[in-house]
Amino acid sequence: MTLTVKDLTISRGGIPVLEGLNFSLEPGHALILRGPNGVGKTTLLRTVAGLQPPVMGEVHAAPESFAYAAHSDGLKATLSVSENLHFWADVFGTKGIQHALDGFDLNALADRPAGALSAGQKRRLGLARLLVTGRPVWILDEPTVSLDVASVELFANAVRAHLAEGGAALIATHIDLGLDAEVLDVGPFRAKPKSGTGGFDGLDESFL
Amino acid sequence: MIPDLGKYADTVLSSYAVSILLLVLLVAVSIRAARKARIELEQVEGRRNG
Amino acid sequence: MNLNALWEYANPVKFSRTVSLVLPWVSVLALVSLVVGLVWGFFFTPDDYRQGSTVKIIFLHVPSAMMAISAWFMMLVTSLIWLIRRHHVSALAAKAAAPIGIVMTLIALATGAIWGQPMWGTWWAWDPRLTSFLILFLFYLGYVALWEAIENPDTAADLTAVLCIVGSVFAFLSRYAVNFWNQGLHQGASLSLDKEENVADVFSTPLYVCIAGFVLLFVALVFLRTRTEIHKRRTKALLARERLG
Amino acid sequence: MISLLLRDLRLAMRAGGGFGLGLSFFLIVTVLVPFGVGPGSALLAKIAPGILWLGALLACLLSLDRIFALDWEDGSLDLLATSPLPMEGVVTVKALAHWLTTGLPLCIASPVFALLLSLPPEGYQWLILSLVLGTPALSVIGTFGAALTVGLKRGGLLLSLLVLPLYVPTLIFGAEVARRGAEGLATTTPILMLAGISAGTIALLPFASALVLRVNLR
Numbered sequence: 001m002t003l004t005v006k007d008l009t010i011s012r013g014g015i016p017v018l019e020g021l022n023f024s025l026e027p028g029h030a031l032i033l034r035g036p037n038g039v040g041k042t043t044l045l046r047t048v049a050g051l052q053p054p055v056m057g058e059v060h061a062a063p064e065s066f067a068y069a070a071h072s073d074g075l076k077a078t079l080s081v082s083e084n085l086h087f088w089a090d091v092f093g094t095k096g097i098q099h100a101l102d103g104f105d106l107n108a109l110a111d112r113p114a115g116a117l118s119a120g121q122k123r124r125l126g127l128a129r130l131l132v133t134g135r136p137v138w139i140l141d142e143p144t145v146s147l148d149v150a151s152v153e154l155f156a157n158a159v160r161a162h163l164a165e166g167g168a169a170l171i172a173t174h175i176d177l178g179l180d181a182e183v184l185d186v187g188p189f190r191a192k193p194k195s196g197t198g199g200f201d202g203l204d205e206s207f208l
Numbered sequence: 209m210i211p212d213l214g215k216y217a218d219t220v221l222s223s224y225a226v227s228i229l230l231l232v233l234l235v236a237v238s239i240r241a242a243r244k245a246r247i248e249l250e251q252v253e254g255r256r257n258g
Numbered sequence: 259m260n261l262n263a264l265w266e267y268a269n270p271v272k273f274s275r276t277v278s279l280v281l282p283w284v285s286v287l288a289l290v291s292l293v294v295g296l297v298w299g300f301f302f303t304p305d306d307y308r309q310g311s312t313v314k315i316i317f318l319h320v321p322s323a324m325m326a327i328s329a330w331f332m333m334l335v336t337s338l339i340w341l342i343r344r345h346h347v348s349a350l351a352a353k354a355a356a357p358i359g360i361v362m363t364l365i366a367l368a369t370g371a372i373w374g375q376p377m378w379g380t381w382w383a384w385d386p387r388l389t390s391f392l393i394l395f396l397f398y399l400g401y402v403a404l405w406e407a408i409e410n411p412d413t414a415a416d417l418t419a420v421l422c423i424v425g426s427v428f429a430f431l432s433r434y435a436v437n438f439w440n441q442g443l444h445q446g447a448s449l450s451l452d453k454e455e456n457v458a459d460v461f462s463t464p465l466y467v468c469i470a471g472f473v474l475l476f477v478a479l480v481f482l483r484t485r486t487e488i489h490k491r492r493t494k495a496l497l498a499r500e501r502l503g
Numbered sequence: 504m505i506s507l508l509l510r511d512l513r514l515a516m517r518a519g520g521g522f523g524l525g526l527s528f529f530l531i532v533t534v535l536v537p538f539g540v541g542p543g544s545a546l547l548a549k550i551a552p553g554i555l556w557l558g559a560l561l562a563c564l565l566s567l568d569r570i571f572a573l574d575w576e577d578g579s580l581d582l583l584a585t586s587p588l589p590m591e592g593v594v595t596v597k598a599l600a601h602w603l604t605t606g607l608p609l610c611i612a613s614p615v616f617a618l619l620l621s622l623p624p625e626g627y628q629w630l631i632l633s634l635v636l637g638t639p640a641l642s643v644i645g646t647f648g649a650a651l652t653v654g655l656k657r658g659g660l661l662l663s664l665l666v667l668p669l670y671v672p673t674l675i676f677g678a679e680v681a682r683r684g685a686e687g688l689a690t691t692t693p694i695l696m697l698a699g700i701s702a703g704t705i706a707l708l709p710f711a712s713a714l715v716l717r718v719n720l721r
Contacts, residue, residue, distance in 0.1 A: 013410050015498045049585050052721040068585040072578025076510070078517040090506030091586045129582075211301055213311040219376050220314050223369045224300065227318040230368075231475070234361045238483050245489035252496045396668040400661075404651065407661050416718040417651055421665065424647065424711050428669045431700065435672040438696070439679065 002027050002065065002137055002168045003048070008057035009191065010040060010047045016055055016191035017043055023184055025137070030159060030169040030181035039186055041172040042070070042141055048170065049139045067135035069143060073126025077115025081106055081125055084114050089132040100131035103158050104151075119146040127155055130162075138162065138169040144177070152177065268345035270488045277481045284481065288474035295467030303460055315373045317465055321472035322365035326394060329359030329476065333401075334426050337419035347484065349415035350491065352422065354483030356402050358476060363395045386436045393432045397425045411491060504592050507583075511600035514573075525562035525605040526612055532558040533616040544621035551620035552630060552681030558616070559609045559634060560670055563641045566605050567666065568659045570597050570649040571716070580653070584720050590713035598639075598646040598709070606638030622685055629684020633697060637677035640701040643708050644669045650712040653719050673700055 008021040017040035025031050033041050046052050048059050049068040075084050085097040101107050104124040109117065114125060123146050130138055138159070144152050156177045159169055163179075171177070213220050267273050299317035306313035333352040340349035370388055371381050382388070404421055408414035515522040536554050540546060574580045583593050613634055614627055622630065648666035652658035676697040683690045 013498060014412050015495060015502065017502065046721075051581060051584055064587055066585055068582065070578060070581060072576075072581070074574075074577055074579035074582040076514055076577070076579075078514060079510070083513075087506055087510050088582070088586075091583070091588060093587060133586075211311075213314075214305065216311045216376055219372055220300075220311050223315045223318060223372045224296075226368045226372070227322065227365045230361050230365050234358065234479065235475075237357075238479055238486070242482055242486040242489075245486045245493070249489045249493045249496075252493050252500075256496060256500075393668055393671055396664075400665040400668060403661055403664055407652075407655050407658070410721075413718055413721065417715055420711055420715050420718075421651060424708070425669070428672065431672040432668070432675075435675040435696070438692070439675045 002061065003170070004058075004060040005048065006058045006060070008044075008047070008059065009055040010043050010052075011055045012040060012043045018186055018189045019056075019191040021057070021186070021189050025168045025170060027136070027166045027168055028163050030163055030171060030179050032177075032179070032181050032183045033170065033172040033186055034174070034183055035186040039190060041186060044186065045070070045139050045141050045170065045172055061137065065135055065137045066139050067130050067133040067137070068139045069126060069130055070141040071145065073122055074129070075114040075122060075125060078113060080111050080113050081117070082110045084125060085128060085132055088129045092133045092135070094132055094134040097128075097132055100128040103131050103161070104128040104154055120148055120151055123147055124151055124154070127158065131158065136167045138167065138171075140169060140171045140173070142173055143171060144173060144175055265343075265345070268343070268347050270347055270492075273347045274485050274488055277485045281478060281481050281485075284474055284478040288471055288478050291467055291474060292471035295464050295469075295471045298464040299461075299468060303464060306461075309377065312373055312376060313461065315369050316461065317468045319366060319369040319373065320465060321469045322362045322369065323391065324469060325472050325476050326359055326362040326366050326391065328473075329355050329362060330394065330397070330422075330426070330429070332480075333359070333422050337422040340415055341419050341423075346415070346491070347488065349419065350487035351480060351484045352418070353405050353415075354487050355476075355480050356398055356405070358479050358483070360395070360398045360402065362472075362476075363391055363398060367391055367395065384440055386433075386440055389436045389440070390429075390433050393436070394429060397429055401425065411494065504588060504596050507588065507593065507596045508600055511597065512603060515600070515604045522604050523608070525566050526608045528565050529558045529562040529609055529612070529616065532561060533619050536620065548621045548623055548685070551617060551622040552626065552685055553678045554620060555613060555616055555622070555630060556633070556637075556674060556678040556681060559606075559613070559638060560641060560674055562609060563605055563638065563645060564663060564666060564670075566601065567645040567649050568652070568662055570601055570646055571653040572649075572658075575653050580716075581720060584717065590717055591709045594646055594650065594709045594712040594716060598643045598712075601646065602639050602642035606634075606642050610634040610638060625687060626681060626685025629690060630681045632694070633677045633680035633684070636680075636694070636697045636701055637673050640673045640697075640704045641670065643701075643704045643712075644673070647708050647712045647715070650716040650719065653716065673697070676700065 003025040005021055005023050009016055009019040010021075011017060021044070023031060033044065035041055043052070045068070047054050049066050050059070051068070074088075076087075079087070082097060082101070085100055089095065089097055101110055104127060106121075106124060106128055109121060109125075114122065117125065123143075127143060130140075143155060147155060152175070156179060159171075159177065159179060162169065169181075171181075267276060296317060300314055303314060305311045333355050336348040336352040336355075339345060340352065367388065370391070374383060374385075374388075375381050401418055401421060404418050405414050408417060533554065536550075537547060540550070571580060574583070584590060610631060613630055617627060617630055645666055648662050648669070651665060652662045655661065676693045679693040680690050680697055683693065
């Protein structure tokens with residue numbers, strides 16, 4: 001079992017947004033999260049990645065098994081593509097960035113400063129970072145933003161290869177990646193105001 | 209009524225004036241904020257229950 | 259008495275209810291002791307043979323200075339309680355106490371400066387104790403500014419709590435640094451058990467009444483302001499819930 | 504962690520990194536002082552230790568908000584938080600990088616500035632010693648302030664308001680070492696206090712900074 005989420009309640013700004021979430025992710029599988037904007041997908045991913053604590057429930061996973069990628073790519077404009085990748089490879093203690101450059105077709109850009117890349121190229125570089133982390137569970141928040149069709153295909157292939165090697169991926173996305181993956185719609189897990197706590201008398205420690 | 213404060217009358221009186229003014233201000237601000245917070249809360253609660 | 263029962267007051271509702279019950283009594287007591295102490299001090303104490311009538315300022319200066327430090331200390335304790343036990347009331351009480359601390363520090367500084375004018379011949383001297391209060395004032399300002407700057411209330415509570423703890427250590431260090439930097443002209447602590455000769459008996463009783471008045475006023479204001487903060491938090495949470503639909 | 508340090512240093516050296524900005528600021532402050540107080544070298548020599556320390560402190564302050572701001576904006580901070588590096592390590596490295604790009608150049612250049620302010624020759628060694636001992640504390644304390652205010656709009660002013668009171672003990676003892684040294688007085692006590700403050704802040708404050716940074720990333 002790579003990742004298990006049990007009875008998870010998560011909050012944003014102190015207000016519970018999703019509750020009663022249960023799912024698990026096996027090696028070699030991917031799970032696609034869907035749901036309307038603002039429902040709490042990003043919050044869920046950040047909670048699973050350990051960036052914020054859950055209100056209730058548990059996230060079980062092997063320590064240091066997550067690679068997180070969100071809207072910002074964490075790139076330094078003045079460093080070249082390969083310098084950016086080398087840095088993250090060093091931080092995660094892995095060797096070699098060639099497979100990452102190959103995987104996202106970045107060889108031709110390797111010496112270009114990241115600041116001179118287009119939005120889609122930056123995104124590819126941000127995703128290539130996942131390959132140098134060597135972490136088994138990818139947690140991706142809208143990974144295909146600003147990618148063109150060909151790049152989406154590159155990304156889908158990278159995910160497939162990662163799954164084939166026994167990795168796993170938890171992805172919040174709205175487009176169809178053509179992956180053989182389960183889909184979890186988080187809409188029904190929206191946190192409901194507790195019934196019966198009408199007035200001020202009923203307020204709890206979260207002031208609701 | 210005011211006792212003989214001698215040559216330091218200004219000093220003593222201004223100390224008391226400044227301090228009491230600050231204390232009264234603090235109390236007034238606190239009470240106003242309390243009233244405002246209570247009224248706002250009652251409005252929101254009313255909307256929620258009504 | 260069971261100590262655990264004390265934690266019940268960490269529940270916002272229980273706290274608010276208790277405040278509503280206790281606040282009128284504390285307020286009245288505070289008002290009575292302040293009026294009695296200050297009137298006694300102002301009208302019915304003799305002049306000091308060295309300081310003349312300026313000795314009457316101690317009835318404001320000493321209690322406010324004590325409360326300036328006590329308020330910070332209370333914030334330190336409630337910040338620790340928040341960080342360890344995550345009781346919101348504790349964090350909100352710290353937030354509520356800070357402006358009171360600011361006013362107390364201001365009174366201590368103002369009365370000190372006004373007293374210093376005839377005594378030292380200058381409004382402001384970089385005397386270690388005055389300087390320490392000035393630094394304390396800066397700490398209070400930073401603390402309040404940090405609360406105001408952060409949108410998310412729990413984040414604000416966490417950050418200000420850490421700032422309060424770190425700030426306490428540095429305030430303590432500053433106190434010693436300032437002492438070292440200028441061995442000053444302030445008389446020793448005006449009110450302490452081992453230096454009773456500093457404050458004669460005629461002054462000490464009204465002084466004690468004033469101190470009690472300041473303490474009670476502080477307690478009343480903290481109760482009131484904490485309840486205000488609880489109401490504000492509740493309003494904010496309900497509005498956020500409304501927006502979520 | 505070394506790679507993070509190297510990256511930060513490399514970023515500082517490249518265009519737009521702000522390396523040398525603190526030094527230039529220090530220079531300007533030093534040059535402006537005589538215009539403000541007059542060119543008499545006796546007065547300048549007397550206030551030189553204080554001015555130099557104040558200049559170093561302000562130069563330090565100037566670059567604090569850059570410690571985390573850039574990594575926050577581009578998302579690197581989130582990624583570092585999910586990386587194998589402990590947050591305490593990240594914070595320490597950031598403070599070290601800040602010291603290497605700001606504090607260390609100030610220490611090295613301080614004799615030149617001292618010359619401009621007619622510091623007596625016997626004061627030089629004490630000035631450098633006090634800066635070498637004190638500026639690390641300034642960087643570590645500043646990193647704490649930067650961690651507190653990361654992600655805040657208009658955080659720069661708040662950062663100064665929070666950090667300056669925390670700088671008081673370091674400034675007092677640092678300037679005291681330099682002043683006493685220049686006047687040929689005993690310097691042991693302030694040196695010990697300064698070293699103690701630096702050692703204490705370096706040992707303990709990164710834990711607070713890391714805690715605060717984690718809270719801010721939530």
